[in-house]
Amino acid sequence: MALSELAGGFADALTVTNLLFALIGVVLGTAVGVLPGIGPAMTVALLLPVTYSLEPTSAFIMFAGIYYGGMYGGSTTSILLNTPGESSSIMTALEGNKMAKSGRGAAALATAAIGSFVAGTIATLLLALVAPTVVDLAIGITPADYFALAVLAFVAVATVLGSSPLRGLASLGVGLYLGLVGTDVLTGQERFTLGIPQLSDGIDVVVVAVALFAVGEALYVASRLRRGPVQVMQASGRYLTRSDLRRSVGPWLRGTAFGFPLGALPAGGAEIPTFLSYATERKLTKHPEEFGKGAIEGVAGPEAANNAAAAGVLVPLLTLGLPTSATAAIILAAFQGYGIQPGPTLLTTESSLVWTLIASLLIGNLMLLVLNLPLAGVWVKLLRIPRPYLYAGILMFASLGSYAVNADPLDLVLLLVIGLLGFAMRRFGWPVAPAVIGLILGPVAETNLRRALAIGDGDLGVLVDTWFSRVLLVLALLALVVPIVLRAVRGRRATPEELQEGSGLRHREPAAATHEGRGEQ
Amino acid sequence: MSTAAGAGPAAGNAGEDAGRHADGPDPAGPHAAGPQGRNTGELALTVLLLALGLYLVLDAANIAVPGSSNTLGPRFFPYLIGGVVIATALALGVRVLRGDRGPADESEDVDLTAGTDWRAVGVVAVAFLAHALLINVIGWPLAVTLMFAAVAWALGARGIVRPLLAGGITSIVVWIVFVKALNVALPGGTLLELATEWL
Numbered sequence: 001m002a003l004s005e006l007a008g009g010f011a012d013a014l015t016v017t018n019l020l021f022a023l024i025g026v027v028l029g030t031a032v033g034v035l036p037g038i039g040p041a042m043t044v045a046l047l048l049p050v051t052y053s054l055e056p057t058s059a060f061i062m063f064a065g066i067y068y069g070g071m072y073g074g075s076t077t078s079i080l081l082n083t084p085g086e087s088s089s090i091m092t093a094l095e096g097n098k099m100a101k102s103g104r105g106a107a108a109l110a111t112a113a114i115g116s117f118v119a120g121t122i123a124t125l126l127l128a129l130v131a132p133t134v135v136d137l138a139i140g141i142t143p144a145d146y147f148a149l150a151v152l153a154f155v156a157v158a159t160v161l162g163s164s165p166l167r168g169l170a171s172l173g174v175g176l177y178l179g180l181v182g183t184d185v186l187t188g189q190e191r192f193t194l195g196i197p198q199l200s201d202g203i204d205v206v207v208v209a210v211a212l213f214a215v216g217e218a219l220y221v222a223s224r225l226r227r228g229p230v231q232v233m234q235a236s237g238r239y240l241t242r243s244d245l246r247r248s249v250g251p252w253l254r255g256t257a258f259g260f261p262l263g264a265l266p267a268g269g270a271e272i273p274t275f276l277s278y279a280t281e282r283k284l285t286k287h288p289e290e291f292g293k294g295a296i297e298g299v300a301g302p303e304a305a306n307n308a309a310a311a312g313v314l315v316p317l318l319t320l321g322l323p324t325s326a327t328a329a330i331i332l333a334a335f336q337g338y339g340i341q342p343g344p345t346l347l348t349t350e351s352s353l354v355w356t357l358i359a360s361l362l363i364g365n366l367m368l369l370v371l372n373l374p375l376a377g378v379w380v381k382l383l384r385i386p387r388p389y390l391y392a393g394i395l396m397f398a399s400l401g402s403y404a405v406n407a408d409p410l411d412l413v414l415l416l417v418i419g420l421l422g423f424a425m426r427r428f429g430w431p432v433a434p435a436v437i438g439l440i441l442g443p444v445a446e447t448n449l450r451r452a453l454a455i456g457d458g459d460l461g462v463l464v465d466t467w468f469s470r471v472l473l474v475l476a477l478l479a480l481v482v483p484i485v486l487r488a489v490r491g492r493r494a495t496p497e498e499l500q501e502g503s504g505l506r507h508r509e510p511a512a513a514t515h516e517g518r519g520e521q
Numbered sequence: 522m523s524t525a526a527g528a529g530p531a532a533g534n535a536g537e538d539a540g541r542h543a544d545g546p547d548p549a550g551p552h553a554a555g556p557q558g559r560n561t562g563e564l565a566l567t568v569l570l571l572a573l574g575l576y577l578v579l580d581a582a583n584i585a586v587p588g589s590s591n592t593l594g595p596r597f598f599p600y601l602i603g604g605v606v607i608a609t610a611l612a613l614g615v616r617v618l619r620g621d622r623g624p625a626d627e628s629e630d631v632d633l634t635a636g637t638d639w640r641a642v643g644v645v646a647v648a649f650l651a652h653a654l655l656i657n658v659i660g661w662p663l664a665v666t667l668m669f670a671a672v673a674w675a676l677g678a679r680g681i682v683r684p685l686l687a688g689g690i691t692s693i694v695v696w697i698v699f700v701k702a703l704n705v706a707l708p709g710g711t712l713l714e715l716a717t718e719w720l
Binding site: 036037049050052053077081164166167169170173174176177180184186187188189190191192215217218219220221222223224225226227386387388389390391392393395396397399400403404407409412413415416419420423424425426427428429430442446449450453454458 | 562563566567570573574577580581584585586587593594595597598599602605606609610612613616621622623624625626628629630631632633635636637638639641642644645646649650652653654656657661665668669670672673674675676677678684687688691692695699703704705706707
């Protein structure tokens with residue numbers, strides 16, 4: 001059944017206009033994603049205005065391209081630029097960077113590109129297969145179940161992904177507050193609007209996302225700009241040799257196996273699967289001496305895991321309306337912008353749109369494979385953009401995107417205020433993603449909580465009425481408590497760099513302090 | 522060139538400090554961190570978070586509750602979030618006071634060992650605020666050009682002509698693409714709107 005629907009999606013996506021939209025999407029997504037300092041979430045947020053005037057189908061075809069393109073672009077940056085970048089491509093950077101340094105940049109880019117393609121294709125097909133089943137299961141869930149699901153997503157995103165659980169919770173709290181501002185859906189009462197009429201409609205997710213990611217990042221970079229010439233590695237050497245290919249296939253498939261299921265969990269995201277994939281490849285390799293000096297397995301595995309996780313994140317998003325990464329939250333906002341509410345009914349009410357989206361993901365993935373390697377030279381040029389102009393340009397597009405939502409300068413002032421908050425959060429290691437997810441998921445959680453309690457006549461017991469909600473709430477509790485206990489018992493976790501050196505679990509060194517709170521080994 | 526170098530270089534060692542605390546039995550947290558005054562910034566942010574929590578809880582009492590039979594009104598969730606925020610802020614505050622430090626975010630163009638350039642942050646923020654207030658007066662392209670040039674200058678671009686030229690050309694091209702081709706509403710300013718009327 002899923003296959004015939006997918007075929008229908010292909011029929012819709014394979015028109016000349018829609019292919020053109022997909023192409024524009026992947027090229028824009030990759031180009032913006034390649035730019036240093038711009039991760040996948042910021043890519044999607046900054047390019048949202050491009051789709052404002054399009055009809056939903058074209059917009060989502062383009063979005064599919066932007067989403068996967070942004071992922072591809074990020075890995076190119078991390079291989080060719082000798083500086084740490086966004087968290088999901090850090091593992092790729094470890095070995096990829098060394099490969100580029102020793103003149104095998106082209107092979108690193110090739111294994112990343114083909115690995116992304118393989119993982120993206122398998123994971124997207126899995127998404128197509130799994131989604132209808134999840135929807136069938138989800139159709140019977142009660143508001144209490146949904147509330148429990150949201151709570152689990154909150155706790156997981158805040159405590160598992162960030163650098164420290166408390167800072168994740170702090171960020172989540174800020175997001176939940178921002179989500180409260182506006183008019184209460186159920187009673188029509190204004191809350192926390194400070195008497196400002198524009199705030200009664202609530203704070204736009206796009207404004208918050210662009211503020212936290214783009215404006216916050218620009219301010220943060222301004223405060224500590226890396227001076228001196230930009231070091232960009234050459235994409236030199238041969239593409240894949242026969243032995244490179246032989247060594248890459250296993251990591252690609254194993255990376256996909258880590259990425260898709262972990263991405264689909266409520267604590268989705270690419271950090272943990274890429275970390276696990278790297279550790280696994282390091283253990284399984286027949287060339288342990290190359291790890292730390294540019295082992296191709298260390299690029300192939302994490303890169304595949306990264307892209308498979310990106311597809312996995314779409315499972316809870318499309319079937320439950322549950323965003324589990326900042327990027328997914330922005331895509332959800334885009335859906336809402338078209339008056340579409342993702343949730344268990346999405347696959348039935350917007351069936352053709354969803355299947356066209358999934359088909360476009362597969363098409364975009366193929367386009368990326370074909371385009372990426374020949375265009376490597378262009379990406380290298382993009383990496384050399386003088387930084388003053390790059391960040392001035394990012395702010396220009398931040399202004400464009402936020403102003404275009406409501407044509408109200410107040411949104412730009414709000415953008416700056418929240419941007420300053422994003423700057424402070426970056427400075428003190430508060431993760432930004434939980435705030436975005438809290439903002440978009442907070443109102444959903446509240447509505448479902450109140451519905452559940454209205455059904456149960458105010459009895460709190462209704463929240464743990466089903467096994468589903470009980471299990472989820474227990475998991476949420478574990479996600480809250482376990483990191484604290486582990487921290488007390490075992491001390492800090494291994495950093496990616498220590499894993500690269502093979503030193504296993506040890507206390508962290510200052511340079512890589514960001515990566516605490518990552519996958520447990 | 523007045524850069525507030527005080528906070529910057531120290532923050533690069535932030536993780537080191539926290540690492541030591543995890544390692545050793547030395548409980549000298551506040552004393553070790555105190556003299557350098559390095560985590561006052563995060564403490565301030567945490568106090569701000571506490572204030573947010575208090576605001577949520579106090580202001581929630583002012584939300585009008587319609588006299589319906591609804592068991593859970595519009596006040597409950599704000600109270601819940603306010604409580605969580607207050608608890609988080611207190612716990613985090615204790616941790617920060619004891620010397621725990623968040624690892625500053627890494628990014629491609631960020632040099633964690635560099636001092637904090639507050640002047641650049643100030644120029645960027647003020648330029649952005651100014652452009653927000655100017656958009657409806659002089660149009661998006663011009664306002665954004667000025668912002669672009671100021672930001673580029675603050676980040677170390679040389680000269681005045683090149684940043685202005687780069688910002689001007691980019692903003693006009695972007696404006697034409699988004700307004701004329703994609704129908705996004707964006708004031709162009711009188712001059713540009715007249716000049717592109719034929720499009």
